Amino acid sequence: MEKIRLILQKGGCTVKCEDALLLISGHIDQENTPEEEAQLLQHLQQCPDCRKVLQAFEEMHSGLAALNEEPPADLRQNVMNVIRSEVPAPGKQSRRWMGLAVAAALALVIGAAAMPKWEPAPAEAEPAAMSRTAPAAEEVLSDAVTEAEPQALAESRQAAVVVTCELLPEMEVCPCETLESGELLYCLESASAAGTLSEQYGLPLYLPSEAAADASYALLLPAQ
Amino acid sequence: MTDEKKLIERVLAGDTEAFSDLMAIHEKQVYNLCLRMTGHPEDAQDLAQEAFIKAWRGLRFYKFESSFSTWLYRLASNVCIDFLRQQKRRAADSLTVTGEDGGDTELEIPDSAPMPEQQVTAREEQAQIAAALRQLDEEFRLVLTLRVVEDLSYEEIGAVMDLKPGTVKSRIARARTKLKKILLQNGNFFGEDSSNSSERGLHREM
Numbered sequence: 001m002e003k004i005r006l007i008l009q010k011g012g013c014t015v016k017c018e019d020a021l022l023l024i025s026g027h028i029d030q031e032n033t034p035e036e037e038a039q040l041l042q043h044l045q046q047c048p049d050c051r052k053v054l055q056a057f058e059e060m061h062s063g064l065a066a067l068n069e070e071p072p073a074d075l076r077q078n079v080m081n082v083i084r085s086e087v088p089a090p091g092k093q094s095r096r097w098m099g100l101a102v103a104a105a106l107a108l109v110i111g112a113a114a115m116p117k118w119e120p121a122p123a124e125a126e127p128a129a130m131s132r133t134a135p136a137a138e139e140v141l142s143d144a145v146t147e148a149e150p151q152a153l154a155e156s157r158q159a160a161v162v163v164t165c166e167l168l169p170e171m172e173v174c175p176c177e178t179l180e181s182g183e184l185l186y187c188l189e190s191a192s193a194a195g196t197l198s199e200q201y202g203l204p205l206y207l208p209s210e211a212a213a214d215a216s217y218a219l220l221l222p223a224q
Numbered sequence: 225m226t227d228e229k230k231l232i233e234r235v236l237a238g239d240t241e242a243f244s245d246l247m248a249i250h251e252k253q254v255y256n257l258c259l260r261m262t263g264h265p266e267d268a269q270d271l272a273q274e275a276f277i278k279a280w281r282g283l284r285f286y287k288f289e290s291s292f293s294t295w296l297y298r299l300a301s302n303v304c305i306d307f308l309r310q311q312k313r314r315a316a317d318s319l320t321v322t323g324e325d326g327g328d329t330e331l332e333i334p335d336s337a338p339m340p341e342q343q344v345t346a347r348e349e350q351a352q353i354a355a356a357l358r359q360l361d362e363e364f365r366l367v368l369t370l371r372v373v374e375d376l377s378y379e380e381i382g383a384v385m386d387l388k389p390g391t392v393k394s395r396i397a398r399a400r401t402k403l404k405k406i407l408l409q410n411g412n413f414f415g416e417d418s419s420n421s422s423e424r425g426l427h428r429e430m
Contacts, residue, residue, distance in 0.1 A: 025397035029371060031378050056404050056414055063353040063413075064372040066346075071255035072269050076247050079276045080240075087240050167237045176284055184238075184284070222238035 015043040020050045027054070028061050087182040087222055150206040150219055153185070159215040160194035161206040170197060171218050186218040194218060228292055235283060243280055250293060253374055254300050260369040261304040263358040271307055275300040290383055297374065297384045301366055308362050352413050356406040364399035371396055 015023065023040040026032040032040065044051050150161040164171075170193070176186040188194055194216030198205035207213055228249065234242040254275055259268035279299055286295050357365055370381045371392075378389040378396075385392070407413040 021401065022394060022397045025400055026393055029378070029393075029396065031393065053404075057400050059414060060353065060400060060403055060407070061372060063349055064357070064368065066350060067256070067260065067354055067357075067373055068252075069256060069259055069265075071251045071272070072265070075251060075255065075269055075272060076244055078269075079247060079273050079280075080244050082273075082277055083240055083243060083280050165238075178281065220238065222240070 015039050017043075017047060017050055020044075020047065021053065024050065024054045024057055028057055086178075150204070153217065153219065154206040154208045154213070157215065157217065158208050158211060158213060159217055160191065160208075160213040161217050161219055162194040162198045163204045163206070163219045163221065164197075164201070165221050167220060168197065168201065168218070171220070174218070176220075183222065184220040186220065188216045188218055191216050229288065232283065232286065232288075232292065235280070247276055250296055253293070254296065256373055257297065257300050257369055258304055260354075260357060260373055261301075261308065261362070261365060263354065267307070271303050272300070275303045278303065291380075294380060294383045297370065297376070301370075301384060305362055305366070349413065352407065352410060353403075356403055356410060356413075359406050360399060360402055364395065364402060367392060367395050368399045368403065 020040060020043045023032060023036050023043070026036060027040055044054065150163050153159070154161045170188070171186045174186045174188055176184045179185055188197075191213050194205060194213075197203060197218060228246070231242050231246045235246065251272075255268060255272045258271040258275070259265060262268050262271065275296070279296055282299075286292065357368065360368070367381060367385065370376045370384060371378075376384065378392040381387070381392045382389045387395070
């Protein structure tokens with residue numbers, strides 16, 4: 001109060017109604033500086049119109065503040081249903097590991113026969129043989145991709161893939177993408193980073209079978 | 225706040241169920257923001273759910289720099305604004321008139337007969353002010369909702385809407401002025417005649 005009286009005594013500049021409006025609004029929100037409060041007080045003492053505006057704004061303010069509804073009971077549940085359907089169920093992991101081993105073995109065995117499939121098919125060269133084996137391999141590998149099998153990832157991205165169940169500190173700063181299966185794939189800093197992590201933490205590492213990796217990733221599986 | 229940070233980290237590490245606890249903290253605020261912006265509980269629920277799903281999918285982009293609620297409010301505000309703009313473009317089943325400012329407003333169909341002056345109950349008042357809020361342009365509606373319903377400071381609102389606090393302050397003042405005008409037009413909200421001449425200086429602001 002003392003400070004405000006001093007400011008008033010100094011004779012602060014007179015405030016026009018137009019400017020007072022800003023001060024009235026700021027006053028209601030308790031965001032005015034002490035100087036602004038002083039200016040407002042001085043203006044209100046002389047202006048009954050603005051006093052009415054203040055009163056109107058205060059009524060609106062309490063009216064708005066009273067608008068507070070409870071959220072619908074199923075809001076969270078609806079969200080969780082969507083989220084859960086995007087993440088593999090816990091426990092499925094062990095089955096996936098087994099499927100992984102089988103798929104990896106199959107991919108290695110069929111890999112040689114399937115390889116030509118990845119290049120544009122030559123017009124005449126053994127079309128019968130290719131059409132017999134290619135679809136089978138494609139089936140195995142495409143299943144693998146939707147399950148985010150690390151070997152398939154390593155092949156399709158020509159990258160080293162290290163697999164982990166926990167978010168390692170080295171991964172935190174890396175950009176990551178959410179795969180269709182819901183797992184997170186972190187793009188590591190260098191092509192050798194996955195190998196380093198594999199050694200350091202004793203984690204499984206997957207490398208592309210043809211050519212050297214030119215990138216590396218960390219595949220984060222959800223915790224149990 | 226550290227508990228919330230731990231929750232977020234758990235979600236990022238793969239603990240999906242922790243997201244439900246995170247939602248519990250912010251559910252009411254996000255829902256009310258969507259409700260004030262759209263005026264319809266069904267739309268509000270859809271939008272609030274959409275906002276949370278987007279928050280979950282984009283959680284890795286939350287950098288812990290701003291507060292989590294700021295980040296979430298920004299996301300929810302954008303969801304609401306996008307929805308309202310789409311609605312405007314479609315202009316489906318609602319009756320629209322072009323207001324004097326050139327904006328579209330929906331005709332409010334009153335639920336009950338107009339009350340005689342000074343007998344307006346608190347519930348009526350709430351309905352009136354909610355309706356008037358819906359008649360504001362989206363930017364005004366958003367800034368007032370964040371300030372009064374969500375109780376954010378000018379600075380926090382600035383962080384959500386990417387505005388300077390000074391801009392927030394003047395926008396809120398103009399939003400209140402417009403809201404008052406709408407309430408006067410709709411009638412019966414203010415106890416006594418609050419219309420006055422101090423508004424004449426403001427017309428060029430609007």
